[in-house]
Amino acid sequence: MKKRFALAIAASLLFSLHIQAQQPAADADTVIKAVTMAMGTARLRSVQYTGTGSINPTGQAYTTGGAWPRYTVTKYTMSIDFSLPAMRQELIRIDDAKVPRGGGAGGYNPQTFQGGIRPIPGDIIQNNTIDARATNQNAAIQFWLTPHGFLKGIAANMATAKTATVRGKKTLAFTAFGKFPITATIDGNNLIEKVEALVDIAFTGDTVLDGAYTNYRDLDGIRFPMHILMREGGWPVLEVNVAQVSPNAQAAIDAVARATSTPPPAAPAAPAAPPQPVKLADGVWQLVPNGEGSILVEFKDYVVMVEAPGGDAVTAASIAAAQRLTPGKPIKYVVNSHHHADHAGGMRAYVAEGIPIITQESHKKYYEEQIFKNPHTLNPDRLARMPRAPMLEYVKDKRVITDGNQTLEIYLMKDQPHAEGLLMMYLPKSKLLMQADAYIPRPGAPPLPMPSPYTTNLVDNITRLKLDVARVVQIHGGSSPYSEVLTAAGRSVSTN
Ligand SMILES: [Zn+2]
Numbered sequence: 271m272k273k274r275f276a277l278a279i280a281a282s283l284l285f286s287l288h289i290q291a292q293q294p295a296a297d298a299d300t301v302i303k304a305v306t307m308a309m310g311t312a313r314l315r316s317v318q319y320t321g322t323g324s325i326n327p328t329g330q331a332y333t334t335g336g337a338w339p340r341y342t343v344t345k346y347t348m349s350i351d352f353s354l355p356a357m358r359q360e361l362i363r364i365d366d367a368k369v370p371r372g373g374g375a376g377g378y379n380p381q382t383f384q385g386g387i388r389p390i391p392g393d394i395i396q397n398n399t400i401d402a403r404a405t406n407q408n409a410a411i412q413f414w415l416t417p418h419g420f421l422k423g424i425a426a427n428m429a430t431a432k433t434a435t436v437r438g439k440k441t442l443a444f445t446a447f448g449k450f451p452i453t454a455t456i457d458g459n460n461l462i463e464k465v466e467a468l469v470d471i472a473f474t475g476d477t478v479l480d481g482a483y484t485n486y487r488d489l490d491g492i493r494f495p496m497h498i499l500m501r502e503g504g505w506p507v508l509e510v511n512v513a514q515v516s517p518n519a520q521a522a523i524d525a526v527a528r529a530t531s532t533p534p535p536a537a538p539a540a541p542a543a544p545p546q547p548v549k550l551a552d553g554v555w556q557l558v559p560n561g562e563g564s565i566l567v568e569f570k571d572y573v574v575m576v577e578a579p580g581g582d583a584v585t586a587a588s589i590a591a592a593q594r595l596t597p598g599k600p601i602k603y604v605v606n607s608h609h610h611a612d613h614a615g616g617m618r619a620y621v622a623e624g625i626p627i628i629t630q631e632s633h634k635k636y637y638e639e640q641i642f643k644n645p646h647t648l649n650p651d652r653l654a655r656m657p658r659a660p661m662l663e664y665v666k667d668k669r670v671i672t673d674g675n676q677t678l679e680i681y682l683m684k685d686q687p688h689a690e691g692l693l694m695m696y697l698p699k700s701k702l703l704m705q706a707d708a709y710i711p712r713p714g715a716p717p718l719p720m721p722s723p724y725t726t727n728l729v730d731n732i733t734r735l736k737l738d739v740a741r742v743v744q745i746h747g748g749s750s751p752y753s754e755v756l757t758a759a760g761r762s763v764s765t766n
Contacts, residue, residue: 370388383714397529579613
């Protein structure tokens with residue numbers, strides 16, 4: 271699985287190296303004209319297409335370095351206005367995996383009672399607007415990854431346009447924003463069968479996004495693929511079996527206009543005050559009480575940071591908070607509960623500071639061969655600018671850190687479906703259990719049709735280890751009496 275990821279990157283590098291030695295823009299222009307003609311792009315001002323398929327939230331795999339979790343898409347509509355350009359994607363996904371594995375539930379939404387934990391009940395509406403007019407580089411690259419959008423992109427970037435023949439197939443390529451290589455592979459009928467872009471993903475570094483376009487249909491001279499498969503890092507993120515295509519549809523223009531005329535959510539008038547840590551027990555602070563954040567545990571001569579979410583900025587803020595709360599005590603370890611991007615994104619910045627990471631042994635290969643090794647040339651983070659070898663220590667089932675007074679116990683959650691190798695952390699002195707993504711409070715929501723297997727597994731592990739838990743602390747914010755977790759797991763509250 272990891273090999274596939276590595277191969278995708280290697281292939282992309284080969285592409286760009288190969289193309290550098292290739293023909294100049296004049297030859298590219300001839301190929302662009304032929305492909306534009308065959309695709310009917312010049313006549314395409316808008317398109318709306320519908321279908322069904324699947325979507326896979328990234329950074330939320332069950333296995334470390336494995337496939338993103340799959341949600342079925344029961345309704346999919348894409349509207350593109352090429353004249354702006356901007357796109358509106360509207361879809362309904364359902365969490366219908368027989369055994370849910372991995373993340374991707376998103377945050378808890380008090381309006382819909384959805385999110386927070388899997389399986390998510392009901393239809394999940396997920397809409398987004400990709401306005402490529404803005405200076406938002408990601409939006410433009412998303413647009414250029416579409417087959418007709420690629421031709422618009424290369425036409426607007428002719429100074430960097432190149433053509434080549436790779437493994438017997440013609441390619442067209444250009445460089446977006448001076449650094450992102452975008453390459454299309456052309457089939458024997460001059461149709462675009464694949465578009466590939468090398469982009470920056472904060473957690474994985476230089477990462478390949480690609481779209482494979484097949485089963486083209488001729489709609490009065492405009493060619494459109496009836497099968498779309500998008501991937502990130504070699505793993506699917508979206509598959510659409512297109513049922514209907516409407517080129518030059520007013521409905522597409524209207525849908526994009528509605529979406530782009532809706533003002534974006536108002537930015538807060540003043541910058542939000544930095545979160546104030548909350549003391550959970552003697553020597554224990556939740557650094558971001560109402561949201562995702564680290565938990566600081568104080569020992570006699572040092573501190574331990576539990577979890578490294580976010581990225582460089584969150585890590586810097588957490589280190590500053592530790593210095594204020596426990597002046598003069600070094601951070602001896604960062605404990606990483608699991609490999610999801612929202613929990614591990616800040617690790618690289620701790621490594622840049624020379625702080626060791628403790629994680630589960632199943633994460634070894636992914637961290638050592640990808641997360642701490644992938645190039646970050648497109649948008650160098652702190653570790654890329656200050657390279658340093660990571661110090662990684664691995665937990666199998668249990669690890670204890672103690673100074674005789676404060677004790678932190680780290681346990682593998684056996685058979686936990688949220689993530690392979692998920693760790694939970696226990697403080698026997700304060701009876702606090704710190705956990706990620708196995709239980710999320712759902713205030714106001716009716717009980718789930720069935721208790722989440724993620725939460726029942728949390729209770730099973732606490733029971734198996736005979737831990738005396740008073741409160742459960744969520745890495746995503748807040749803490750709950752253990753009785754609430756037992757209720758969510760469908761277990762009666764035992765008094766002895
Ligand atoms: Zn997770």
